[in-house]
Amino acid sequence: MAPLVLIAASVIAAPHVVIDPPQPRLGDPVVVYVAGVEHGGEWGSAEAFGYSFTLQPAGKTVLRAFVAIPSDIEPGPYPLTVSHPRADAAWPAATLQVQKRTFETAHLRVAKKFTKRKRSDALKARLKREQAQIRLVWTATPTPVRDLGRPARPTKTRITGHYGTARVFNNERRSVHYGMDFGGRIGTPVYATATGKVVMSSMRWGSGGTLILDHGGGLFTTYFHLSKRRVKLGQTVTKGQRIGDVGRSGRVTGPHLHFGVALRAAYADGAKAGQIRSLYVDPAGLLMLKIGRTPPSPSSVAEAKPSPRKHAE
Ligand SMILES: [Zn+2]
Incomplete structure (x- = not known):
């Protein structure tokens, strides 16, 4: 019966990345959950936009990072990669679909x-x-x-x-x-x-x-x-x-x-690699999030999706 058990476990714990909000805008804070992974309590990093953001254990099989969408980049798809001592080929990567906005x-x-x-x-x-x-x-x-x-x-x-x-x-x-x-x-x-x-x-x-x-x-x-x-x-x-x-x-x-x-972010490469800085993101984006130890259910992610905001558009 062992193979069956294994199948069941892998269905439940398939590694996946949840990005909240799923379609962030320029300047938004994003919560990245890497779920269904055996992290063994070890820290890693989530990398995007030339920065590395700390990826920390949040739940037994969940890691969490805050990622800043810079306000001065071109909208479009950007790769998000995960570095972790225990990561193997099964660990997923993801794409951040950065939405456009204009500032006053x-x-x-x-x-x-x-x-x-x-x-x-x-x-x-x-x-x-x-x-x-x-x-x-x-x-x-x-x-x-x-x-x-x-x-x-x-x-x-x-x-x-x-x-x-x-x-x-x-x-x-x-x-x-x-x-x-x-x-x-x-x-x-x-x-x-x-x-x-x-x-x-x-x-x-x-x-x-x-x-x-x-x-x-x-x-x-x-x-x-x-x-x-x-x-x-x-x-x-x-x-x-x-x-x-x-x-x-x-x-x-x-x-x-x-x-x-x-x-908090660190430069991922170049002359400043490893150097720490802070990136200021939109507080309005923070106020729309629900930040837990486990990823929000798909329905609540959809709810938290930015409805057209009344300002600065
Ligand atoms: Zn002010």
Whole structure:
């Protein structure tokens, strides 16, 4: 009877890749599940777009990775490959079908000091220090996978700015907006979008009162311009817990929350191979996901498929 048992087992546990959402757009975060594999608790990586994303054990026969779709590539099919110490020919590869989207341009006025090209030595030193501090957040070994469920909005206020918007400050300095803005008066509560650990709490030049949460598996959320930070470095917070207050600190036009979603990535090849960076993805994409230890059922993947979004199209 042994052969029959083997057949049954292979039907249940056929290795497969589940990509959520199945048709991601430019700038979207994607959850990649590699299911039906004997991973033996070992880590691997999912590679796409010239980056390598950590692939960690999520369930007994499931590995999970967060993959960022860059916002500045051409739409179309891109290969996703899996590297793992136990991978053999039976382990599947997959294709990411990247969908097109267009981003808006916005004109903003901010205090002159924020667009000045000449920066004082003191400011240069401060920015260098701040950059080194944030690098430590991205380069730390990823914390284990968590069952995050459906992430929640970080405030109850309305969305005032979208991901990917090209911004022109005082008609001179240009940048891309890599987050989502929420309106709100100073003191409006800001909540954790999902369970995580506080890995940064500091006052920074551009982002002002700043909190960063590590949600495990290489997923981070950032909360900028806060007037008050209500949690401590190293503290674990749960989804919906109040972590701070809306403020107007840093480079801002007025009080609001800038909410960002960063995924940890390493350059897969070239001169920078192995070097770690973060890739900011669309928070709106994160808020549409359900992030578990096992792949969502095909029906719930279909439900979570981006219905036409009301903004930034
Ligand atoms: Zn913003």
